[in-house]
Amino acid sequence: MAFDSFGDFVQQLDRAGELTRITQPVATELEITELADREMKQPGGGKALLIEKPTVNGVVSPFPVAINTLGSHRRMALSLGANSVAEVAAELGALMKAKPPTGFREALKLLGTALDLRHAKPKLVKAGPCQEVIHKFAAPPARPEPWPKAADFQSASGNQQSASASPTLLNLPILRCWPLDGGRFLTLPCVVTKDPDTGERNVGMYRIQIYDDRTTGMHWQLQKVAARHGRRYYETGTRMPVAIFLGGDPVFTFAATAPLPDGLDEFLLAGYLRKKSVELVRCATCDLEVPANADFVIEGYIDPAEPLREEGPFGDHTGYYTLPEPYPVFHVTAITHRKDAVYPATIVGIPPMEDFYIGGASVKLFLPIFKMNFPEIVDIALPAEGVFHNLVFVSIRKTYPMQAYKIMHGLWGMGQMMFSKYLVVVDDDVDVHNTSEVLFRLCANTDPQRDSLFTKGPSDVLDHATSEIAIGSKLGIDATKKLPGEGFKRPWPPLIKMDAAVKAKVEKLFGK
Numbered sequence: 001m002a003f004d005s006f007g008d009f010v011q012q013l014d015r016a017g018e019l020t021r022i023t024q025p026v027a028t029e030l031e032i033t034e035l036a037d038r039e040m041k042q043p044g045g046g047k048a049l050l051i052e053k054p055t056v057n058g059v060v061s062p063f064p065v066a067i068n069t070l071g072s073h074r075r076m077a078l079s080l081g082a083n084s085v086a087e088v089a090a091e092l093g094a095l096m097k098a099k100p101p102t103g104f105r106e107a108l109k110l111l112g113t114a115l116d117l118r119h120a121k122p123k124l125v126k127a128g129p130c131q132e133v134i135h136k137f138a139a140p141p142a143r144p145e146p147w148p149k150a151a152d153f154q155s156a157s158g159n160q161q162s163a164s165a166s167p168t169l170l171n172l173p174i175l176r177c178w179p180l181d182g183g184r185f186l187t188l189p190c191v192v193t194k195d196p197d198t199g200e201r202n203v204g205m206y207r208i209q210i211y212d213d214r215t216t217g218m219h220w221q222l223q224k225v226a227a228r229h230g231r232r233y234y235e236t237g238t239r240m241p242v243a244i245f246l247g248g249d250p251v252f253t254f255a256a257t258a259p260l261p262d263g264l265d266e267f268l269l270a271g272y273l274r275k276k277s278v279e280l281v282r283c284a285t286c287d288l289e290v291p292a293n294a295d296f297v298i299e300g301y302i303d304p305a306e307p308l309r310e311e312g313p314f315g316d317h318t319g320y321y322t323l324p325e326p327y328p329v330f331h332v333t334a335i336t337h338r339k340d341a342v343y344p345a346t347i348v349g350i351p352p353m354e355d356f357y358i359g360g361a362s363v364k365l366f367l368p369i370f371k372m373n374f375p376e377i378v379d380i381a382l383p384a385e386g387v388f389h390n391l392v393f394v395s396i397r398k399t400y401p402m403q404a405y406k407i408m409h410g411l412w413g414m415g416q417m418m419f420s421k422y423l424v425v426v427d428d429d430v431d432v433h434n435t436s437e438v439l440f441r442l443c444a445n446t447d448p449q450r451d452s453l454f455t456k457g458p459s460d461v462l463d464h465a466t467s468e469i470a471i472g473s474k475l476g477i478d479a480t481k482k483l484p485g486e487g488f489k490r491p492w493p494p495l496i497k498m499d500a501a502v503k504a505k506v507e508k509l510f511g512k
């Protein structure tokens with residue numbers, strides 16, 4: 001199902017009983033976070049919130065804020081127009097099985113072809129609601145030297161009085177999420193860039209720190225696709241066009257977070273998932289395209305001649321603040337928006353948060369691709385406590401010795417799975433989504449020294465525990481039943497299980 005706008009999706013959530021409307025004014029400075037955090041900590045992720053009167057420095061914004069819209073399994077499925085993400089994954093798996101690939105590279109190529117088969121290619125159109133209001137900015141003033149601290153800017157923005165003027169980065173309802181944050185941040189921005197060599201497009205979600213009304217940070221981490229595009233512009237010294245959009249069909253937000261292989265257009269995945277090609281319009285001031293039905297678009301560029309600037313601190317996915325690190329500076333040339341735009345936001349912090357459901361949907365959707373390369377994989381789970389890839393549980397149908405280690409090495413070598421810090425492999429009869437069951441098997445089935453493997457690799461730049469940024473060690477634990485040849489020389493005991501007949505009789509007598 002295709003949604004015409006973010007507001008359209010919010011209405012659908014309302015009809016489905018998945019939305020709470022907040023009618024009293026709530027401050028974008030910390031208060032929305034407190035409200036949303038309470039909601040996200042409810043069992044199953046609580047409800048989406050529509051803050052009808054968000055205030056920016058005490059002034060009510062003309063744009064409502066919707067938050068936690070993808071923060072439950074049901075809402076995540078609704079955003080994809082499906083009953084469950086598993087249903088969508090099964091469909092994608094079946095599409096790819098039509099011609100099984102012989103390797104991972106081919107599986108990825110096939111994913112592109114499979115998506116294409118469904119006429120999912122994006123279409124360029126002349127005009128779209130995302131440009132109903134266009135506000136262009138004159139050439140930027142000379143760069144201040146040295147850069148002011150974000151905190152200085154915050155007090156300057158405190159003088160902001162008018163919320164009805166043209167939208168700028170100062171009067172949009174952009175959240176300041178946590179007390180020690182370095183400023184306000186766009187938390188659900190879809191960032192569009194192009195590879196200057198091939199013209200291939202990428203849409204990635206990278207948070208955006210507001211520095212002032214014309215400049216922001218650009219937090220694409222070292223190993224992400226847009227960072228690779230950026231490096232090519234820095235090498236050639238060419239100004240890099242970048243477009244940031246918010247909202248539109250919620251599937252865009254999901255696609256921007258999905259760990260697609262470099263070179264595979266996120267709009268192709270989005271078109272496939274919404275069963276309708278994504279309509280794109282050309283940006284008003286730069287050579288990029290954005291979804292015609294987006295709610296807000298912020299256009300601009302990065303100048304490789306300019307020094308990097310400190311970004312952060314930011315209360316992050318990890319549950320800790322990410323300390324300031326240097327990132328490129330983005331200059332705004334235009335802000336365009338729909339007249340009825342709804343501002344999409346999320347918060348990250350101590351888990352569980354909304355991102356648990358977004359990341360979980362990615363794992364489910366791409367499980368068929370993992371299984372094509374590793375047919376022994378039964379299921380994969382990223383428990384909320386591990387914040388995406390810190391902790392990965394994998395169940396396998398093990399048939400030969402050391403197979404668990406093959407899976408560890410294989411997964412550490414696949415895309416963003418390289419970030420997995422702890423990887424636990426269990427047998428196929430374990431429900432990896434039940435953390436208690438995995439921990440029971442882990443404790444019961446392992447001899448720590450024999451069954452663990454330390455290795456090294458790239459790490460998530462957000463991981464504050466590694467001695468150096470972006471590199472670290474990994475621990476794999478084989479919690480499967482040991483086979484001959486795995487150094488275990490005793491008989492393996494049976495797992496305790498009651499007879500089915502006794503269970504049935506007791507259930508009949510006493511109920512469940």
Ligand SMILES: Cc1cc2nc3c(=O)[nH]c(=O)nc-3n(C[C@H](O)[C@H](O)[C@H](O)COP(=O)(O)O)c2cc1C
Pocket residue numbers: 187188202203204205206207208219220221222223224225226256257258259260346348355358416
């Ligand atoms: C809410 C949210 C915020 C995120 N913020 C960032 C970020 O600031 N920087 C980053 O590199 N990745 C961030 N990510 C993860 C990326 O979106 C994710 O790795 C994505 O696959 C990157 O796309 P790419 O492979 O096209 O670069 C975020 C994910 C979510 C769900």
